[in-house]
Amino acid sequence: MKVFTVVLAMLMYALTAQAGPSINVGVVYDYLDGDKSTYLKRIFNGGTSTAFVRVEILEILYDDHGAAQEVPLKSQAASTARDGLMASPARLIVPANGMQGTRLVYLGERKRERYFRVRYIPVVPEKEDAFAVSEEEREAYQSSLQAGVSVLAGYGTVFFVRPQDTRFDTRIENDGGKYVVRNNGNSVIEVDEFKNCVAGKPNDCHPTTKNHVLPGRAFSFDKEKGREYTFKLVEGETRKNQVVKG
Structure with missing residues (x-):
């Protein structure tokens, strides 16, 4: 059994922490429904200076044992169709206390479910970056x-x-x-807000977890006497509250 558990990848770039950009990407998990091909992702900057954000995308692949590997998207020749996820734009200039959006566009076949890691990385713009800022603006930003x-x-x-x-x-x-x-469908489901508590004591619980169950996989737990298990079973837009007695 392999359950897609909560993953939050934070990339720290220590420069010189009282001022500067501070981005927020909102929720960590995003879902593109089968009848849609684009998704708008908003990036917020609660800091005191402009944020220059680079968007990077990797595909998450699973082997037969459920082990994950993140790999770069395959480059396609100009004459062939794109296959995968892309960000448009892939470079964002987000003003202080402002917001910008990037549109995540999926191009390719949709016979099976696919998974991607999308990284939003604030950077100090360099000459080779496509941020459309002048050399003077770049130097001024670095100095600030x-x-x-x-x-x-x-x-x-x-x-x-x-x-x-x-x-x-x-x-x-x-x-x-x-x-x-057990997920016998063809798309991920969630066992969300899973709580393992002493029966009758809703505040005496193990830490709450969020679990993704991929197609063909299962989420399970052992029932113990005197304990109560609650969670939300999420299938797309449908959410069902579940209560299990130990």
Whole structure:
């Protein structure tokens, strides 16, 4: 069994931390429904100076044992169709206390579900970057960061591209001392806000978790006497509250 657990990749770029850009990408997990091909992602900058953000995309591949590997997207010849996820634009200039959006566009076949890591990385613009700023503006920006103490932090999110003919087929096995949520569909489901608590004591719990269950995989837990398990089963736009007694 392999469950796609919560992953939050933070990339720290220590420069010189009281002033500077501070980006926020919102939710860590985004989903592209089977009948859509574009998704608008908003990037917020709550800092005191402009943020120059580079968007990078890797594909997440799983082997037969469920182990994940992040690989660069294959480059395509100009004469062939693109296959994968792209960001437009891939370079963002986000003003202080402002917001900019990038459109994530999927091009390619949709027979199976695919997964991507999308990284939003604040950078100090260099000559080779495509930020369309002059040399004077670039030097002034660098000087403003070096004048104080600043940390540029980037975030990695996970982007799910559902198949065109999305089909949910979740099976529950509740036998003996084990509870299993099995995904027999062709798109990811969520076991969200999973809580393992002492029965009758909703504040006496293990840490709450969010779990992604990929097609063909399962999420399970052992039921213990005197404990209660609650979670939300999420299939696309459908959410069902579940309560399991130990």
